Amino acid sequence: MSTFVLVHGAWHGGWCYKRVAALLRKAGHEVYTPTLTGLGERSHLMSPAVTLDTHIEDIVNVIRWEELSDIVLCGHSYGGMVITGVADRIPDKIHALVYLDAFVPNNGEAATDRMEPGVRASINDDVRQHGDGYLMSPIPAAVFNVNARDAVWVNQMCVKHPLKCFEQKIALTGAFARVRKLSYVLATDWGAQLASPFPPIAEPLRHDPGWKVTDLKCGHDVMVDMPKETAEILIAAGA
Numbered sequence: 414m415s416t417f418v419l420v421h422g423a424w425h426g427g428w429c430y431k432r433v434a435a436l437l438r439k440a441g442h443e444v445y446t447p448t449l450t451g452l453g454e455r456s457h458l459m460s461p462a463v464t465l466d467t468h469i470e471d472i473v474n475v476i477r478w479e480e481l482s483d484i485v486l487c488g489h490s491y492g493g494m495v496i497t498g499v500a501d502r503i504p505d506k507i508h509a510l511v512y513l514d515a516f517v518p519n520n521g522e523a524a525t526d527r528m529e530p531g532v533r534a535s536i537n538d539d540v541r542q543h544g545d546g547y548l549m550s551p552i553p554a555a556v557f558n559v560n561a562r563d564a565v566w567v568n569q570m571c572v573k574h575p576l577k578c579f580e581q582k583i584a585l586t587g588a589f590a591r592v593r594k595l596s597y598v599l600a601t602d603w604g605a606q607l608a609s610p611f612p613p614i615a616e617p618l619r620h621d622p623g624w625k626v627t628d629l630k631c632g633h634d635v636m637v638d639m640p641k642e643t644a645e646i647l648i649a650a651g652a
Contacts (some may be wrong), residue, residue, distance in 0.1 A: 415651030416443040422490030424551040424571040426453020432640035447475045458551035461547045465581040469498035485651040487511040501589040509650040521583040528611045548573035553558035556631030597626045
């Protein structure tokens, strides 16, 4: 039996892993799907004080108070920033890291450093006009090419996310390197509305013997579009 901690991305919550978690539990594994401060069922805790550091602390505390070890830690999209920070803090608690179409930051990088200037400008305009100067509106599910059956549900569940989380440059000590089992899942079918920032992250990892890279032909919300395949990849990472 493996222990999985599944971290969602921006605008989402632990709800997005429902199907994957059900499959993992059916296979006998222990699964945690925490929601980051200010998102999902914790959206009432949103404030301008929420940052990337807040979200890293969220997950560190889940692992600490649930007394978890030898875990498979998975992060989707922005969640890649979070799990990297967690792995740098408590590498000895982690058996494997799985990045689901996610950022893999180097020390001193922010999520916005991987975005095209036009995308950053659009986000900043939205924050000024609709986000009280600090919140980003959810990107519509159709833009991420979420399957048509689930697009309405995803749009209903997503909430605004702090821009600070994307702009904060992560501070890493290098302890992250002690986690030896690393996997990356690249979603290859974002559609035409928005170019994915993740192929330039995944491509160099294909040539790194320390990483296993898998392509899935689906939109950005991998765990929603392809839960069975996502669960299988996670189980393999935990083996």
